[in-house]
Amino acid sequence: MIARIRKSMQEKDQGFTLIELLVVMIIIGILAAIAIPVFLNQRKKAAETAAKADVSTIGKEIAAYYVDGTNALTLGTTVGTPNVWTLKDGATVVTSGNLTSKNTAAAGATAGIASGTSFCVQVDPSPSVAGAAIWSYTQNGLQKGACA
Secondary structure: OHHHHHHHHHOOOOOOOHHHHHHHHHHHHHHHHHHHHHHHHHHHHHHHHHHHHHHHHHHHHHHHHHHHOOOOEEEEEEOOOOOEEEEEEOOEEEEEEEOOOOOEEEEOOOOOEOEOOEOEEEEEOOOOOOOOOOEEEEOOEEEEOOOO
């Protein structure tokens, strides 16, 4: 044991210097400063993509209904696990489906969905991810932002 200590002292085997450790810590800090915002932005993008998919599904179902149907539709949502959306023609359920976790759907500013020539539905992903944009679907297609 003593021979090992003498040998290491003669060879000046001292390990890392404080400067070398500080340089490594600075490099790790820079990489973390770059990676963390990119990671957080990916969650927001995923939530918005799910909202786009949900609102497109609902909007296409409305458009498909108005190929033959003429009555005004109403959009109802049930919060639960999973969140459920329902399109009704009066008291009759036309179609329904599940929303992505924590997304909420709503009809436009009008009461229900007005007519086959003018409709707007929106899905809000912000309850699950702060800062995620609301997406809407009108007779003109998918749009970023809430119904006007």
